[in-house]
Amino acid sequence: MLNAVLAFIYQNLIEAPSYHLYLEAFLALWLFWLIRQRKKAEKKKRLTQEEEQLIINAWQPKPLVDEEVTNMESYDNGGIWGPITGRPGKTVEIDGEKYLNVATHNYLGLLDSQELDDAAEQCIRRYGVGSCGPRGFYGTVDVHIELEEKIARFLNLEETALYSYGFAAVASAIPSYAKAGDIIFADEQVSYPIQRGLAASRSSIIYFKHNSWENLQEELEKQRETDKKNAKKAKTIRRFCVVEGIYTKSGTMCPLKEVTDLCKQYKVRLFVDESISFGVLGRTGRGLTEHLDVDRKDIDFISGSLEHSCASFGGFIVGPSYVVDHQRISGLGYCFSASLPPLLAGSGIKALEIIEQSPEIIQDVQDKCVYMHQTFMNKLTFFRVTSHELSPLKFLSLVGSKVLAYDVIKDLIEQVIIHVKEHHKIALVQPYYLESEHELPLPSIRVSINRLLTYKEIDSIAAAIEDVSNSINLYDSVISNIPTQFEETKADMIKSYEAYLKWKQQNNGITGKEALEQDEVFEPLEIAEDSAPKKIADLHSRN
């Protein structure tokens, strides 16, 4: 091979006319001269020691923390609640008072379960607290393997990678597959851990409209057009799609069936985050795939968290071995972090066992989800339920949110929460978002289901919010805070409010069906395509 090349060059040299050789020699010399000139010029441009010192002396760093932050206080627990004493279960004790807790993600009420504590205690007596090493270096305890196998068997998939933190699971998993140059299609309302994962992957991110598979299809089609122009490159670009089962930021449900079909059609790999829906949805708590009857084989991995319905700790990635095994060598948060403390793995195993052995608790929690949804729909005049009826998280957004300033809504909602705390002893929470969110959601009240709540307690939550909204004249505050450019809306709102008051006078005491009718009268604002009315109709059919 090399010989042939040399021979070829030699042959050419001999055969070339001499002027050609001269010309080439001249060109080479000229090139050499040019490069030298460049270097000289650069040397001239370089600063002298003194000049450098001048610049260095002149440089002034900004303070470590900007002034404006220095003047702000920051509070935990929403700035409303003091630190918790004891167990944050169905009731939570704060500053010597007991409150009904619908603020934390304890959907199945397992945090109050003695069995989980027993499992944890047994593990401490066997393994101590920490695992003192990453999974690779003597940090793989047998309970980890057991938990991994259990999750995989539970979802009927091949393999699980267990992470020591729910946040880290999906945030590490995405960048271990998607690299620079790849394309990720993501729902615009994906949760913050997913956003971090997307950022760390350095792929190009294409956001599609929330829950709109039509829009996803458009984006995919657009990409297909681009691919046609450069077919060779397209063959090396991996494509991914990331959605959540139940969205952490809105409590809405993903149309997974349609998304899966699209992904299959366009040969896009699909990642589904079931942090919220795992253990709640489906007939036996196996998540959204069970609820919508989607074949889990069509999904490349499902990520989840043991920190919500399982009331333990850790996150996981579950899927076919071909995909998940890769986590064990390149999931950053998996390889370079100490493994989950064994006691937390132990309680995770117990939680899964409880879910597996008693599907009736899943049915129970779902019934309560629906009941809570209906109750909020029927009883709340000033809040609109924007989440799915089966979602364990109920997002209550204030009427008029769309025209009010962000801080005003936040303050008004805080007022409601404070008064509910004072007068009704119920712990509500306003979800906390950082400003760096991709789509900063509007402030809202988030109520989480807890299986241990009684139907009466659910009624009392709705009644409390309604009562407080009336007693602090919430609606007046809303109307008076509407900025001037929305005069029309304001007039509309006042009109419909008057209609509502009249209606209320006529019907003392609201019953379910009437409330629904009332809902139609009293809602001039923000009837988004997919929100209330349609769902109310659904509810009707259910009843």
Place this chain on the structure above:
Amino acid sequence: MKPFDNGCIATNSSRGVATSSAKPTTSVPSSIATKMKIDRSPVKQIAKKPALTNGHVVNHNHNNHVIKPKTKVDLQRVEVKRREQRKRAGESFEECTLWDAFCTYLCYAVLVLVGYVNDLVRPRTATEQNRDGYVPLYASFESFYTRHVYRRVRDCWNMPVGSVPGKYITLLERESKDYGWTFNMTGKKVHCINLGSYNYLGFAENHGTCAEAAIKAVREQGVGTCSPRKELGNAHHLDELDQLVARFVGSEAAITCAMGFATNSMNIPAILNKGCLVLSDEKNHASIILGLRLSRATIRVFKHNNMRSLEKRLREGIVNGQPRTHLPWEKIFIVIEGVYSMEGSVVRLPEILALKRKYGAYVYLDEAHSIGAMGPNGRGVIDYWGCNPKDVDVLMGTFTKSFGSAGGYIAGSKELITLLRRGSHAHAYGTAMSPPVAQQILTSMKMIMGEDGTDEGVKKIRQLARNSRYFRQKLKQAGFIVYGNDDSPVIPVALYMPTKIAYVVREMIKRGVATVGVGFPATPLVEGRTRFCISASHTKEMLDHALGAMCEIGQQITIRCSRLPIRKEEILYDDSENEDVE
């Protein structure tokens, strides 16, 4: 036919290579070439200018273990003396010889070649089901490496453990019938001395004060928290933990997080922004690098623990300003670790602080492996060097190691912590720390601080220092190539070849010692090593057993080929701290 699918063959070939590699390194004087090599070795070069600028200073005669009678001393002098002793405490990092590098490359080359032949003759690849027509999920080299190189030595990692990772550890034996593709449990248990876990102070225990306190926490507060601290996850014990950590490290305030990795990767983006320049040590941990990348600051890397390289980068950075626009940087951060877990080196903090003052930079110090484990009071490298904690702008550390728990903290000025309470991703979205985990930290930290009314903590710190020195000196005396600082509890021993790494790990386990092997991609290709993590719970007998085993193996595969002068006098198992300060 199963010609190459054999882990054993790899080991055998390594032995072959290893014996030949012995020649030039041990039978030194004969060849001129080797002499020249020794001349060029970094050891000598640096010996000329030991004062500043390089992490690889070697100094051996600082510590002659003669017990002197203790007299009354004035405390200040003791402190000064201690500090001087630290400065002298050597750090060694012998470079790989050309021959070793050649052998290592050869070893990889053989593995790759065999892999190719293997693929040709009998391809065995895990294939993906029902993903026809999709773009392949993995780059082809990546999967080649895992299939043909990593698979052969896969049994040396991820070993299942069936006990507390204390001074002993129980491994559950696995076997592979298909050369590393899959493993089955044999049901047998192997009891080993644990030199692999980060249990520096020996707080990983399943009984005693810490464990009982943790169980009490489970009973009272449950296991989960189900909420981030920003929403409704903050509890009294977490506030207490924040304050205790601040007191422990000597800063104004602190914030804690439930995972050490996330403490870096989810807090750094809240501190840095796009207009910042970051000077990052080349050996920094993955979590730091991820955090820096997410912060979108400009990252420049300087040579490991090399002050000259750092200063050069600092000057360059300030002079050139931001790329393209040449605007001056908003802030400059020096990001370093206390003890580097793969190198065993200790950061040269006083010099870094001097540079920081000179150029007006900020320092971010990750004390994951040093907090609790270094310094006479266990307060990390700051304590070790006798620096002022207020001089370091951001103090980070984890609870996974010395405290036998999980999680991490960031400590610093009140303003910084306020900033993090508002903007930290972990604080806003990550679930709050589990009560028993927090309780373990509270109990063990109080013990280290002596607030439990015993001197248990101080004893542990002393014991760890003694164990580390003894084990390291002994290894050096036996002629192993030992990396890092004399005082660090992390003790890496260079092995270079992947086959040797696997051999050492397997043989040590056979001899009842659990150690960690580290190779590519966690280290550079030619710098494979095994690593010992010393714990305060080890006794002299345990260490001696491990040393004996190591020497035996070293004899077989020629890894005792350090070219440094070897100390002749016997190494005593003593509290060097006390004895040097007469």
